[in-house]
Amino acid sequence: MDLTYEGTKREITTDKGVIRYHEAGADNSDVLILLHGSGPGVNGWRNYRGNLEFFAQTHHCYIVEFPGFGVSDPVEGHPVLTAGSSVIRFMDALNIDKAAMIGNSMGGVVAVNLAIKHPDRVTKLVTIGGVGPNVFSSSPSEGLRLLQEFTDAPDRDKLVRWLNSMVYDRAIVTDDLIEERWEAAADPDAQKTASTMYGSAAFEMQQKFLADADFPPYWAMMHKVKCPTLLTWGRDDRVSPPDMSMVPMRLIPEAELHIFPKCGHWVMIEAKEAFEATVATFLAD
Numbered sequence: 001m002d003l004t005y006e007g008t009k010r011e012i013t014t015d016k017g018v019i020r021y022h023e024a025g026a027d028n029s030d031v032l033i034l035l036h037g038s039g040p041g042v043n044g045w046r047n048y049r050g051n052l053e054f055f056a057q058t059h060h061c062y063i064v065e066f067p068g069f070g071v072s073d074p075v076e077g078h079p080v081l082t083a084g085s086s087v088i089r090f091m092d093a094l095n096i097d098k099a100a101m102i103g104n105s106m107g108g109v110v111a112v113n114l115a116i117k118h119p120d121r122v123t124k125l126v127t128i129g130g131v132g133p134n135v136f137s138s139s140p141s142e143g144l145r146l147l148q149e150f151t152d153a154p155d156r157d158k159l160v161r162w163l164n165s166m167v168y169d170r171a172i173v174t175d176d177l178i179e180e181r182w183e184a185a186a187d188p189d190a191q192k193t194a195s196t197m198y199g200s201a202a203f204e205m206q207q208k209f210l211a212d213a214d215f216p217p218y219w220a221m222m223h224k225v226k227c228p229t230l231l232t233w234g235r236d237d238r239v240s241p242p243d244m245s246m247v248p249m250r251l252i253p254e255a256e257l258h259i260f261p262k263c264g265h266w267v268m269i270e271a272k273e274a275f276e277a278t279v280a281t282f283l284a285d
Helices: 044-048 079-093 106-115 142-153 157-167 175-185 190-200 198-214 218-224 242-251 273-282
Strands: 009-014 017-024 031-035 060-064 099-105 122-128 229-234 253-261
Touching: 009 079, 017 044, 017 079, 031 044, 031 079, 044 099, 044 122, 044 175, 060 079, 079 190, 099 106, 099 198, 106 122, 106 218, 122 273, 142 157, 142 190, 142 198, 157 175, 175 242, 190 198, 190 218, 190 253, 218 242, 229 242, 229 273, 253 273
Parallel strands: 031 060, 031 099, 099 122, 122 229, 229 253
Antiparallel strands: 009 017, 017 060
């Protein structure tokens, strides 16, 4: 099994453009879809390349590249909404009736929304930080403020400050990682998506929209998530602090929570072995 970028990458054409993805573990019958987060230079491969080999031992794995992050074809609309619709288009195109899902940060929000709106398509759900409202911590968090500063006026120093806020152990932020993220963040589609989500003007518009909306936020609907759900969190997450887990832990009927010590926002990277073992047990149960 060639679990390199070139060895696993695929693409499929849908009615709204090409969706690119990575595939491994095709001999397994249980399907696992991995959904990435947001931020400068992010994509599905960079989020999960270190975990793909492990999960492909037991599951037919797909890492989906969301529209607007410089890999799949962009589509119009808010990135969280277009990401969700792209997952359904992807599943339909490959005749995947239902699947377990792992979602990192924004990918977790996408997966929760899918479990609410399409409960028959999501069998089990694993989130990695990012879901729920801030209960005790400030909003936006330190990490999101650093992300906003980078989005408003990108430079390498701001990128480094944001990357350091993502982890507990700053040794993870290597020169190679900085260069990889800096180069990818220059992609025009990725810049447009970042501006839509995290720019100062966009943030103010979103806050006003939420204040004036006559419908509840997604997290207030999490009691509708019927599938077994594992919430994973880094105890030292400065992007989505662990107090955010309190609401989904209480509202999702079949939720369990695992918090990893000495770990920031990238649980699947920084607590790799412990995360994989915990998720494997949950998926096999």
